[in-house]
Amino acid sequence: MNLSEHTIDSIRAGLLGKQFTATELAVQALAYAQAENPKTNAYLTFSPDRALSTALEVDKKIAAGEDPGALAGVPIAIKDVILTRGVRTTCASRLLERYIPPYDATAVQRIEQAGGVILGKTNCDEFAMGSSNENSAFGPVRNPVALDRVPGGSSGGSAAVVAQGTAVLSLGSDTGGSIRQPASFCGVTGVTPTYGRVSRYGLTAFASSLDHIGPFSRSVRDSATLLRVIAGRDEMDATSAFAPVPDYAAALDGNVRGMRIGLPREYFENLASETGDLILRAVDVLKKLGCETQEIRLPHTPYAIACYYVIATAEASSNLARYDGVRYTSRADARDTLSDMYRVTRGEGFGAECKRRIMLGTYVLSAGYYDAYYLKAQKVRSLIARDYAEAFEQVDAIVGPVSPFPAFKLGEKVDDPVSMYLSDIYTITGDLAGVPCMSVPCGTTADGLPVGLQIFTRHFNETAMFRVADAYQKASN
Numbered sequence: 001m002n003l004s005e006h007t008i009d010s011i012r013a014g015l016l017g018k019q020f021t022a023t024e025l026a027v028q029a030l031a032y033a034q035a036e037n038p039k040t041n042a043y044l045t046f047s048p049d050r051a052l053s054t055a056l057e058v059d060k061k062i063a064a065g066e067d068p069g070a071l072a073g074v075p076i077a078i079k080d081v082i083l084t085r086g087v088r089t090t091c092a093s094r095l096l097e098r099y100i101p102p103y104d105a106t107a108v109q110r111i112e113q114a115g116g117v118i119l120g121k122t123n124c125d126e127f128a129m130g131s132s133n134e135n136s137a138f139g140p141v142r143n144p145v146a147l148d149r150v151p152g153g154s155s156g157g158s159a160a161v162v163a164q165g166t167a168v169l170s171l172g173s174d175t176g177g178s179i180r181q182p183a184s185f186c187g188v189t190g191v192t193p194t195y196g197r198v199s200r201y202g203l204t205a206f207a208s209s210l211d212h213i214g215p216f217s218r219s220v221r222d223s224a225t226l227l228r229v230i231a232g233r234d235e236m237d238a239t240s241a242f243a244p245v246p247d248y249a250a251a252l253d254g255n256v257r258g259m260r261i262g263l264p265r266e267y268f269e270n271l272a273s274e275t276g277d278l279i280l281r282a283v284d285v286l287k288k289l290g291c292e293t294q295e296i297r298l299p300h301t302p303y304a305i306a307c308y309y310v311i312a313t314a315e316a317s318s319n320l321a322r323y324d325g326v327r328y329t330s331r332a333d334a335r336d337t338l339s340d341m342y343r344v345t346r347g348e349g350f351g352a353e354c355k356r357r358i359m360l361g362t363y364v365l366s367a368g369y370y371d372a373y374y375l376k377a378q379k380v381r382s383l384i385a386r387d388y389a390e391a392f393e394q395v396d397a398i399v400g401p402v403s404p405f406p407a408f409k410l411g412e413k414v415d416d417p418v419s420m421y422l423s424d425i426y427t428i429t430g431d432l433a434g435v436p437c438m439s440v441p442c443g444t445t446a447d448g449l450p451v452g453l454q455i456f457t458r459h460f461n462e463t464a465m466f467r468v469a470d471a472y473q474k475a476s477n
């Protein structure tokens with residue numbers, strides 16, 4: 001069954017109206033997803049046992065007249081950097097090809113408690129490092145909208161399954177844009193919540209001070225519902241916030257009259273014309289809805305990429321040190337000494353991008369260069385955060401593009417890592433500042449390639465962000 005017509009509400013109505021059971025839906029969704037997967041390579045692993053046992057629980061609750069949960073029966077896919085107990089979690093790396101986690105990420109646990117049916121694990125860039133999903137050890141994902149193009153990255157598989165109709169919702173992770181950029185490339189909604197809003201317990205660490213878990217969906221409303229389920233304080237993650245979690249979906253009344261929207265000059269200067277036109281048309285829709293727009297400045301944006309690729313690689317070099325052939329999986333064949341074993345295990349196990357980042361990160365943290373690179377980057381990060389704080393004194397939300405261009409061709413940028421890094425220019429600042437941000441589809445180019453509108457709001461004000469996105473989505477249909 002193609003799931004692209006389904007939403008959380010339509011499934012709930014179908015279940016309560018006895019049109020189908022959660023078990024029937026799960027069986028059909030799994031069969032469809034398995035049959036369609038060869039087209040895109042978006043799923044790496046299916047989890048039929050887990051899917052069917054959750055679906056059965058939902059059916060039992062409905063039969064008993066109990067509340068089946070906010071995500072009852074909804075087929076969901078999980079990015080393969082998020083741990084699932086008993087279900088292989090590879091991080092798209094050879095090193096973890098056979099790794100079976102002994103526990104669930106908090107977000108996964110909360111989804112199942114709410115009746116969400118986990119169909120499987122989605123492909124991504126190795127350890128979430130990349131912008132095109134071409135760094136997966138298990139082959140790239142193809143964009144369901146245009147099969148010769150990348151789905152974006154690193155959460156390419158999670159964006160692709162929603163676009164393809166092989167899941168209704170999915171979870172991705174975003175460190176520098178990995179939810180919003182693939183959402184934009186595949187024409188779906190993708191949300192990066194405030195840093196600390198969603199527990200990172202069970203999210204494989206890439207750059208801990210930047211990592212976020214967040215939802216993908218077709219409609220803004222569905223992302224709002226999913227975020228509410230996974231958000232909130234978790235004792236297992238000391239950086240998860242105590243801030244109360246509002247009912248985001250209940251706030252979506254389509255009214256954004258009088259909202260002040262900032263357009264950062266730095267985001268509109270060098271935009272490719274087609275993307276720029278679509279973004280400006282979206283801004284016009286917001287104006288017609290009664291928003292007041294004004295130009296703002298985010299003056300430190302030009303330093304964001306350099307700053308991010310110092311901090312993210314520094315943290316990654318430390319986080320990836322744990323894959324040593326002793327813990328987790330995959331050990332190179334017997335060697336003479338322990339350090340040989342480490343070296344060969346890591347040499348064989350990590351792909352080129354991970355190695356590049358470990359080297360870069362180790363370098364910027366080394367005694368001689370720490371002040372020149374890492375410390376300097378931390379200072380720049382504070383300035384970028386201050387840009388947002390100052391902008392939010394004048395406006396309620398900031399909008400702009402997600403990516404300077406739409407989905408590019410497979411292979412087009414793989415040999416030029418710097419040009420790949422530059423594609424993250426508009427997404428990285430949001431992660432560095434820790435503010436909530438999202439991508440909502442805002443039309444397609446003449447070639448039919450989707451473009452996403454990015455929306456940022458103040459820390460912990462996801463409600464305002466969802467309200468803008470939802471009002472835009474309804475008005476633009």
Ligand code: GLN
Pocket residue numbers: 128129130131153154173174175176177178179206312424
């Ligand atoms: N493209 C960025 C990178 O390669 C972002 C990745 C991410 O958000 N996980 O680091």
